[in-house]
Amino acid sequence: MKILAVGCHPDDLEIGCFGTLARYVQQGHEVAVCHVANGNLGHVIIQPDELREIRFQEAAAAARVIGASHYSIDIPDLYVTPENDELVRKLAKVVREVKPDLVITHNETDYMNDHTNTCQAVMRATFAASCAQYDRTDSTPAVGVTPVYHMDTLTGAGFLPTEYVDISDTIELKIEALQCHKSQLEWMLEHDHIDFADMVRTCSKVRGYQCGVAYAEGFRLNRNYLRMTTKRLLP
Numbered sequence: 049m050k051i052l053a054v055g056c057h058p059d060d061l062e063i064g065c066f067g068t069l070a071r072y073v074q075q076g077h078e079v080a081v082c083h084v085a086n087g088n089l090g091h092v093i094i095q096p097d098e099l100r101e102i103r104f105q106e107a108a109a110a111a112r113v114i115g116a117s118h119y120s121i122d123i124p125d126l127y128v129t130p131e132n133d134e135l136v137r138k139l140a141k142v143v144r145e146v147k148p149d150l151v152i153t154h155n156e157t158d159y160m161n162d163h164t165n166t167c168q169a170v171m172r173a174t175f176a177a178s179c180a181q182y183d184r185t186d187s188t189p190a191v192g193v194t195p196v197y198h199m200d201t202l203t204g205a206g207f208l209p210t211e212y213v214d215i216s217d218t219i220e221l222k223i224e225a226l227q228c229h230k231s232q233l234e235w236m237l238e239h240d241h242i243d244f245a246d247m248v249r250t251c252s253k254v255r256g257y258q259c260g261v262a263y264a265e266g267f268r269l270n271r272n273y274l275r276m277t278t279k280r281l282l283p
Contacts, residue, residue, distance in 0.1 A: 049281070050078045052148035053116075053199075054139070056128060056166040058087045058107035059229040063248050064199035065152050067215025067222040068265050070114040071283040074218070080146045081111050082119035084135065084166050089125035091235050096124075102231050110225040114218075117146075128161075130168035137183050139173035144188035150281045155198040155207055155268065163201075170196065171270075195277045196270040204251055209266025212255060213282050216262040219252060 051072050055061035061069070061081050069079050087103035088096035104120055111118035119142050123135055130136065143151070153170040154163045176182045180190040201207040215222060223245055227233060236242045255264040267282060269275070 049149040053152040058103040062226040067218045068213040070218035070221040073115040079116040084121045110228040113225040140177040143177035212259040214261040219263040
């Protein structure tokens with residue numbers, strides 16, 4: 049299979065689903081990761097232009113840890129909106145290039161608008177990518193409408209999974225990939241006194257307790273028309 053995971057900021061997928069993505073890669077599937085926002089406002093001291101480049105490189109390094117290909121839509125933080133036609137056009141082009149069998153993205157509700165807007169942009173772009181006459185500047189053939197899985201919210205707040213993936217064998221890869229985001233982990237530890245890697249490991253352990261394994265990630269299948277499937281697509 050081919051899997052496309054779309055997160056908002058450069059470290060969101062590492063937090064929400066990298067254990068699952070690593071399992072896909074280990075099973076021989078093709079995985080692509082894409083961040084929509086460039087993370088340029090995620091620091092107090094580092095200036096936006098410099099931080100944008102740092103966070104791109106961190107995300108690329110994290111993708112290499114699990115063997116995934118890497119895309120960026122490059123929208124400034126706090127400017128992610130599903131009404132942005134250019135954003136949706138670029139994202140639809142990624143969908144057509146990857147030709148995914150399923151897409152993983154944020155939940156419809158989360159703690160900030162950039163995350164929820166990314167979810168809506170994904171819904172719009174994955175449908176647009178199926179329309180042959182959409183974006184005539186793109187010669188890449190249209191693809192079918194894909195199932196969409198929503199990954200966990202930050203710390204699992206307000207999210208009740210309907211499906212779980214056992215990531216006990218990939219939790220260390222998940223943490224290794226997350227630790228590529230040094231600009232964020234060091235800043236949050238210094239300024240917010242949060243050990244983010246420990247928090248992510250703990251949340252994965254809680255999801256594991258819920259389904260009877262050491263570590264897990266939780267998901268919900270999007271239940272809209274054409275998005276549902278009878279197949280088990282999660283590893």
